[in-house]
Amino acid sequence: MNNVVRYAAVNTKIRALEGQFLSREDCLALLEKDSVQGIVQYLRQTHYRDAFEGMDAANLHRGQIEVCLKRYAVDKLVRLKHYFRGTHARFLKVLFMRYEIEDLKLLIRAIETDPGYIYTSNPFVYIGRYGDLDYDKLIASKSFVELVDNLRASPYYSSLVPFAESGKQSNHFLVEMALDLFYINMFISHLELLTEGERQKIQDIYGMKADLLNIQWIYRGKKFYNLSPEVLLNYSINFGKRLNKAFIKDLCYSASVNEIEDKLKDGVYGFLFDHEKTKDIFMERRIFRYLYYRLRDYKGKSSMDMVQTIVFFDLLEFEIRDIITIIENIRYHNEDLEQIKRCLIRGL
């Protein structure tokens, strides 16, 4: 099929969905609000009204609002599925695994700490709403081992089974890392389903993302958690654009954090270490903002291929993250407008 035929409809749909993003004025107006309810009321006048349909705004708790927003995003993305067939549809399915994994992580934590949590607050954004996993069966799991057993038919089983030793509490860090790496490996291995051109573009954008995440991981792992170089290396993502395997290994085996900084300072990603005072606290935000503008650039450049769709997933996520940041700032009484603005991914 011709690419124009294949992508004209979905790209138009995405354009329309992007038209629903909040405008700069919307964001500024949200910043002005002084209560969580005020934010919800304002969002109800935008396209986010669907997110709160049937909800009582006055009684919405911050956590519930987050769930509503994330579900809203998933609902929008799931609709894009109908525009794809064959290999591309299969690739899209992999992208949705991320949401499934986030839900699974919640469930894994809840099972061992607060088993009633999932029942009472229903925080899932994907499982039970979409996908093949059996919601009732999963949340009925009494232990991690049972949960893993209930996931036997799912693709996550092989990543989880090494941790499912009965009688032992699972190490959440290791389990979550295993799931995340599984997703990343799925993403990389399924790139084969795309065309050569698409693959190259994805390698370009997400290679950058992989670089940045690797730097953040190694830097933080060394500085705050004192992880061993082997562990740092094993959990790094093997998909970098500018930082090759040897360089990543070199970073992991650096003797100190300063050495890492020195190795990176003069490169493309040196901007992460520009501000001595805020490099730790704003590192994630800097990464996201850098990606945000890069992704928007890329969208402008690409036209009739799947890149538009894949990038849209991230742009929507960034917007939701920003709204959540604003809500958190209000909830925890941060009244310094300029400071809040600096926390947002999008520059205002």
Added chain:
Amino acid sequence: MAIERMEMLNIIGHLSDMNFITRELVLLGCMHPVNALREINSNNFTISTTIKNMDALVDVNFIRPYRANQQEAELIQKTESLMDLFELDRNEVEWNPRWQREFNEWAEDIWDIYGKIEACQKEMEELKARQKRIDELIQYFEYIRSLDIPWHELKGMENFDFRIGLFSKENMAKLRTNYDNTPAIVYPVCTLPEGVVEISIVPKSLVPELDRIYQSLGYQPINIPENFQGTPREIIEELNKERTEINDKLQSCHTSIVKVKSEYADIIKQAYAESKILEKMQVLKNEAACSNEFFYMAGWVPVKAKKMIEEKLKSVEDRTMISYKQPEQVGQQLTPPTLLRNSLLLRPFEALVNMYGTPSYNELDPTSFVGLSYMLLFGAMFGDLGQGFLFLLAGVFLAKFKYRTNLGGVLARLGISSMIFGALYGSVFGFEHIIPALLVRPMENINTMLIAAVGLGVMLLSVSFVYSLINAVKRRDIEEGLLGKNGASGLLFFWTLLIIVLLYLQKGSLPLPLPAIIAILGALLLLMVVKQPVASLMMKKRPLHHQQVRDYYVEEGFGILETILSMLSNTISFVRVGAFALNHVGLFVAFETMSEMIQNAGGKILILILGNAVIIGLEGLIVFIQGLRLEYYELFGKYYNGSGIPYRPVEWKLPRKKRRRASAEA
């Protein structure tokens, strides 16, 4: 040809009678249960205040949902497992309606039999578990088969430890990049689709570090705590030997079970039937409520079943309160379920109706209309005496031998209709000159066919308007019934327009001056636009509009456009009936021409048979679907709601095979 009338059955009885009453109800198979607590809460469950009912009245205060009896559930499960264990066919149950033993009696039988084979079964379970472990071990040792080191020597190392496990391919690659920093000798022994199995030898003091590194690589260790002598190859041989021994033991267990089976199979078959009835009884009980002394049960039953219920429950009549209530007395939130009742000719078409949605209790059952019109449409599109007969045969075959009563029934009836039209069109297996046409030859009268098809459409549409009107009257819905586009004004508009067009075509001039026509049609359209405020005025309801006034008129304004367009398209849509009748002939003409081009007589016949097969398979399917489309889209859209709840009584029946045999014997 209607929807069966239902009444709400309320039963209050002593808990000691509960088993008897629920069993009778299950065997009668006529009660669609309703949650009794809900029914009580909605105040529908009334007990008249008389001295006789005093106990029940006092008791109501302690009411709670009925809790299923754990022992019964266990019994059902035990019977199931006995059936499995003895490998009895579930279709071969024995059941004698007179065999009404008390629950405790057959329960004791089951416990007895279970006790006899329990030890044997336990042994079998243990053997099977061991067999499973052996299979696992064999698999593990197969992985390291190439290792020519005795297992006990590996296990007995003093300063070194070893790990056997699986890495995914990605993680194995990662391990390789950092091999220089890994404190172990890593030796891959086997490649599997999901990864690489390796054995690592590590100094004992470095085990924790290795484990930490391996954990971050998603390492799946293979644990073999057992001690073995010999190399993996020898161990596999040993294990295989043990496996055969276990198989022998299992076999002997099996023989002893078969012995018990031959002795008790009949009892178990009967008990199994009883346990199935018990299971159904539990479904009823789960919806019941109970207090310390009484139980309360509610459910819908067809009016005609009332007599049978009374008869069956006669023996407990004096201490049980049985009352019935009309649907109107029950309240809005409990709608009666729908049971369709149709004549033999039309019954299979209920499936077509239910495929779209079950009619609601207060709606007109559309089955008769659907059945007749569908037969008409199908026959008109696919009129052929011979091919229709094949459909009839296929339908009868499906219904009788494949137990597809609905599909088979529909197919058989469509076949008959096709045969009738085949006689009218004079067509047998596509040939148009074997028999005379009783009515018309489609190909020779193309225009007649097309116009007649539209005429048929107008007729069917008008009937569906009437259905819509009756449904609106039943709902007391002035807005849609009197003023809506599918109600009286719609019908009037449709026919006015139609008559004007017909007269114009016939006489060549308009029957009324143009402004008058526009005024009449405009007035009808206007009525449809303002249906909501007018209906509210008539019913003396406020506010006049149920939504924002502006939105309402914008919506209705466009609605008018849609009404006109859809009337036109719905009517024209029926042209396809004529078109398919022509198509049917045309398709065969093509095959006939092909056969004439072939010299060989066998080839000719082959092409004709092939042609008939293609026509029956392909065109038959298309016409089937097109007919369904006309029914669902063009007609149902007008008058049918289909938001009912299907009537699902709790019942138990013998398996089909058994029932057939029983009726044959009778």
